[in-house]
Amino acid sequence: xxxxxxxxxxxxxxxxxxxxxxxxxxxVPVCPYCGRVSVLRPxxxxxxxxxxxxxxLLYVCSGYPACGAYVGVHEGTKKPKGTLxxxxxxxxxxxxxxxxxxxxxxxxxxxxxxxxxxxxxLNLPYEETxxxxxxxxxxxxxxxxCEKVMENWNGNRRGRAA
Ligand SMILES: [Zn+2]
Numbered sequence: 001x002x003x004x005x006x007x008x009x010x011x012x013x014x015x016x017x018x019x020x021x022x023x024x025x026x027x028v029p030v031c032p033y034c035g036r037v038s039v040l041r042p043x044x045x046x047x048x049x050x051x052x053x054x055x056x057l058l059y060v061c062s063g064y065p066a067c068g069a070y071v072g073v074h075e076g077t078k079k080p081k082g083t084l085x086x087x088x089x090x091x092x093x094x095x096x097x098x099x100x101x102x103x104x105x106x107x108x109x110x111x112x113x114x115x116x117x118x119x120x121x122l123n124l125p126y127e128e129t130x131x132x133x134x135x136x137x138x139x140x141x142x143x144x145x146c147e148k149v150m151e152n153w154n155g156n157r158r159g160r161a162a
Contacts (some may be wrong), residue, residue, distance in 0.1 A: 030063040031069050031084050038062060038070070038084055046070055059084060071132070081133020092139035096131045099146035108153045114146075121145045 022124050029038050038059040043051045043095050046058055059143040064070065069084040085093060100118075119129040122141055134142065 010116065012104070029059050029071065029080050029084055031063065031067060033086060034063050034067045035059065036062045040073070040078060043072075079121050080132075082130060082134075089136055089139070092143075093131050093134060094137055096134065096139040096142040096146075097148075099143045100131075103146055103149055103153075106150065106153060108149060117149075118142060118145065 012149050013043070028040070033135050039062050040057055041060045043053060043056040043058050045060060046064070056075065057078070058070045059073065060070040061067045061084055061113055067086075069086050071084045072081045073079060074081055082093070100111070103114050109117060115129050116126060118124075119126040122129065122138060122145075125137075131139065131142065
């Protein structure tokens with residue numbers, strides 16, 4: 001095991017692992033649906049008059065509106081919040097975030113606790129447990145797992161109250 005790790009480290013070194021990282025946000029995300037490059041645009045480009053946060057930015061697929069994929073940007077940066085998503089996936093990510101919010105609001109787990117637990121349930125490294133990077137499938141799994149936890153949590157509370 002140790003040898004394997006060492007070998008990987010050596011191979012990684014040769015392929016440039018550990019070299020100085022590119023500045024954050026330097027890479028423009030590519031659309032996973034159509035392969036076009038995305039363009040950083042003001043949120044108004046997509047939301048028009050319905051823009052909630054004026055001045056916020058989105059990476060929008062350059063095929064927009066034929067391809068409807070986009071993703072938000074972390075405030076004050078050019079760093080995408082995840083991968084570009086179509087309307088169906090955006091909706092699932094919102095639902096997954098809400099499912100997590102419910103657990104936190106109920107006082108069942110802390111927000112960080114939820115992500116630690118979720119990474120175990122989904123068999124993902126903790127660092128990769130970000131809804132913004134989740135596929136349709138991972139969002140569905142997240143919602144399902146969260147609902148199970150809430151059922152147990154509510155069931156136990158009812159049990160205690162009885
Ligand atoms: Zn696209």
